[in-house]
Amino acid sequence: MLRVALFGAGRIGQVHAASVAADPRADLAYICDPATEAATTLTDRFGGVPTTDIDAVMADESVDAVIIGSPTSTHVDLLTRAVRAGKAALCEKPIDLDLARVDACWAEIKDIPHTVMIGFNRRFDVSFRAIRDRVAAGEVGRLEQLAITSRDPAPPPDGYVTASGGLFRDMTIHDFDMARYFLGDIVSVHATGANLITESGDIDSAIVVLRSAGGALAQITNSRRCAFGYDQRLEAFGATGMLSAGNQLPTMVRYYGPERTDAADPYVGFFLERYTPAYRAELDHFLRAVEDGRAPSPSFADGRAALALAEAADESMRTGAVVTLGCAGHGQAQRTSQTRAPSPS
């Protein structure tokens, strides 16, 4: 049985606590959060010891792995300490808002054998993953155009946006990772944004266009608010066909009446509901990597690459120009220096 410590008892911490509790191979050892009450609420329900003592968690040799679901600003520190303590780490996205800090983190950990995975949950969504696998199996021929639609049901509270690093680092980062999941290295980025919804002054609507090293084009459409709920769709257009994934519905019920027909249910919930099975599959992949001593995926390099795309999108927004990315950069180096074989997924 793997013993897992969880950092962060907030919304995402709750998801991970439930996933660990539901997984037969893992037990919660600690839930660590300065908000003792929140941690206790979770340990009461899912097991483990509530604590505020990071040092004690890191020093506990019985702890095999940590899940980092605390605020973004704490990720680099906790990740570095976990690797030094010889613990496997599943870290929520983004690694940090600042690419320089991410690179500094990498410099610290790259020579220590480690098992580090970044929490891009959508790679584990059953529909997106199926499309990716079918594309990889050649079902639509060479992939030429990828379209990702990603809209949140409602904008985050005031203050969140600035703290989160803005739309591209906070929200689009998932879509950047999806684009890389399907297309590999991205060589150029162009971003167009608009502030249509909130009073924040930050962009809340965006269209980003990417070009991959292999020549394919990708397009990401984002909005901070979607009247019909969490809108998460994808189309993979290839030389011989297309695969698409529409939104999931809570039931299979359809209504027919005088004013409309074939009407489906409203979408319910947000990422916690939509991606519950994906979070479970993500944890399962992480635990298997820990057990088998294999490198999990998405890797630190994947987390770094998505952030680099967010930074490029910000620059494109400022200048209006396409931003070109070096192809054989940090990611390659990192993969070279990894001490364990990369996972196929």
Added chain:
Amino acid sequence: MLRVALFGAGRIGQVHAASVAADPRADLAYICDPATEAATTLTDRFGGVPTTDIDAVMADESVDAVIIGSPTSTHVDLLTRAVRAGKAALCEKPIDLDLARVDACWAEIKDIPHTVMIGFNRRFDVSFRAIRDRVAAGEVGRLEQLAITSRDPAPPPDGYVTASGGLFRDMTIHDFDMARYFLGDIVSVHATGANLITESGDIDSAIVVLRSAGGALAQITNSRRCAFGYDQRLEAFGATGMLSAGNQLPTMVRYYGPERTDAADPYVGFFLERYTPAYRAELDHFLRAVEDGRAPSPSFADGRAALALAEAADESMRTGAVVTLGCAGHGQAQRTSQTRAPSPS
């Protein structure tokens, strides 16, 4: 150019007049109706001479074919006279409400070479026909279960129901023909009806179960009123798969909002709108049969067989028991005595 006389300037007459006018191979010679104004309205728009003189129409040797869209009670007389006058005839369903009169009509015309077609328009619907052709081509293996849903948008006016011969002779007769179109000879009928909608006392909701000579089962669901419009669907379930046809929509538009998603348009119209292309294809088939001297389909025998099923359904309703039909009856004899080769469709 074939010269066509149309009997009946009512709702269905208007459809046929438009179809003839749109067909490059045919011209309207006459529109014959005691209601002169209605006939004139149609001839003004679609051509031909308005008339009330049936004898003159039948005597005009330049008339190649007649379309009988007048009230049901006039069908047998007009059909018999047309055959005697050597004119091809496309007769609306039902041939008559009384099987004995239908058989008497057949006795009159069976020894005269003739081209007679009954207007079961749904055989010419592009979706139903495609399913039938694909079933015939073996795409779903042996056909085992056929489900037909047929609901009208609104009940007919008071008085219509009795005059029309009741639900089975008036409305279900189309579905009986569809069942025969897919399954061939029917050997038994069980009908269950209810009077849920109208004050007429006649049944307005029904479920009919058929067994075919080949062993397959068919099920027909009818209602005289459907809040969401004209509901015309079909499922053909076979040993290796299923083909279904849903309702047609006026546009491809879907709406997504807080209370519903993927909501299609309301259905519009009734049989005139839904089956406009089918009526055109039906006329095209008839004109080709006339030109080529081939027997059109559905034939007189098909019209007779659908009426026999309606009569059996009425009997089953009264007794609660399954009604068995003779397999090698009138239909066989009729087909034998036909002077032209049957069409494959």
Added chain:
Amino acid sequence: MLRVALFGAGRIGQVHAASVAADPRADLAYICDPATEAATTLTDRFGGVPTTDIDAVMADESVDAVIIGSPTSTHVDLLTRAVRAGKAALCEKPIDLDLARVDACWAEIKDIPHTVMIGFNRRFDVSFRAIRDRVAAGEVGRLEQLAITSRDPAPPPDGYVTASGGLFRDMTIHDFDMARYFLGDIVSVHATGANLITESGDIDSAIVVLRSAGGALAQITNSRRCAFGYDQRLEAFGATGMLSAGNQLPTMVRYYGPERTDAADPYVGFFLERYTPAYRAELDHFLRAVEDGRAPSPSFADGRAALALAEAADESMRTGAVVTLGCAGHGQAQRTSQTRAPSPS
């Protein structure tokens, strides 16, 4: 924490064992099956003590409830003993294949305060339940026609059919319960069956038509084999609209290519996969009833009524005639004699 004993370590036993293990309010006390190995496999995975000793289970006062998932022939005996032992019971369908034995069982238990629930899992399917609730809330007006399609992916092994009491008692019984769930008391039954698929000689394809006390009509279509998988659909047609539930799909993926478009995944699995969440919700309802001392639903009377419909369908098949059922029969009496208030669901 409720302590639950499970009878039967077969396919359905495994489902219930997993449900109990996943429910935070219940623990498995025993898994009782003559096949010790099967029981042990389950207790190893889900907890509890494997046993073959029914008496010991019934005598263990720490056991609050039993789940009866053993062969049908054992249901009545185990149910009676559980009630006598003061234990709540969730019994798989059917209660028995013989209505007389069911009535004898009722005579035994009716005067003992009891909590007995019958395992009609489909009442707990999220889509069917949503339709039923929306119908009950008046969303489609008065319910006039109910269409249930229920097809198994593949016929059961030789020998199963006879032992199972035939199609209506084994398979259609779920659909009879669905019809009652939507329409309440059924007053007449007509059944048409055919042996199209198997060599068993028993019918494997059927269409059943029901009439409810309220006048609505229901229609059930069954097949023992469905090339495209487990086919479980429902349409509720009312005076002002319709609600339907199509089949669930494993992913939201659609394929577009030269030969087909918008093609969904094949269906996967059978009732165990399709109704996993329903089995969990069923158990949850049962446990809540036990905790709150309320009568669960579906009740013993519901189990008896579905069996009575199966028997009527068999008789209709034999005679070809509609079979009429008494309306104010056993069900009423039973409900009267129940010692706890019926649940609203």
Added chain:
Amino acid sequence: MLRVALFGAGRIGQVHAASVAADPRADLAYICDPATEAATTLTDRFGGVPTTDIDAVMADESVDAVIIGSPTSTHVDLLTRAVRAGKAALCEKPIDLDLARVDACWAEIKDIPHTVMIGFNRRFDVSFRAIRDRVAAGEVGRLEQLAITSRDPAPPPDGYVTASGGLFRDMTIHDFDMARYFLGDIVSVHATGANLITESGDIDSAIVVLRSAGGALAQITNSRRCAFGYDQRLEAFGATGMLSAGNQLPTMVRYYGPERTDAADPYVGFFLERYTPAYRAELDHFLRAVEDGRAPSPSFADGRAALALAEAADESMRTGAVVTLGCAGHGQAQRTSQTRAPSPS
């Protein structure tokens, strides 16, 4: 009866000839094409006199209107001559490949009272038009994001691409017009293209991002080849909901089998088949404008604006930068100088 002369007996000329023949208000006077045989084939079928003499057509005072479906290089000349001859003109897109020539044309005709319409057929598609009308009626609140997918089934023959002015002027021009139809004036353009399909060296895959004067963003996805057929879709995302239009299907048939379910038919045909009803509605709008003396829409200014966007997209492709367009330019001036009231559509 309006007398219409058609220039061009090619593929698009054939469509217009059929539309005129089918319209009860118009007759074909001439079909003018240097390829006499092609013109004669059409006049034999649809009426009118075949000719190669442009001067004679322009001089014939009985001709009320001309339809210009000849090669793009002839449009400006024919349009100018038609306006000078006092004839209404429906001119296919684009007006010309060169914006300077378009402006010179406008200088020639702007002071002559005229009825000039540009053939952007998609404005008359029943689904796109319905969405536009529903958006205009406020059904989705403020329009924030527009997504247009437009893919041709197969690349044009060698030589066509260069002659056609490239992807943006030839193919995307329809999508530029759609964007303007929904969003009005466009203020900036960014285009990304790739040559993935053909050997032509010209781009055949593109993603274009537009910003409207009102702040909304639009995104166009193009491909010269689509394995599953002509792919024409649109999504209009607003503050309170979304409207989308998927592709039209030839039938409502769906297939269910072991390897796929709910599979629709392959798409058939190309723009001629997909937009046949739109071409008819376009002609109807034009003829009504001629009859009523009202300015048709899309206007010359609309044709000019779409071309300006194509030119901006080409520039963006070359530079990688966003190209900004003047808002109150030619279009405004033109509309001011128009001598007839603008149509509401």
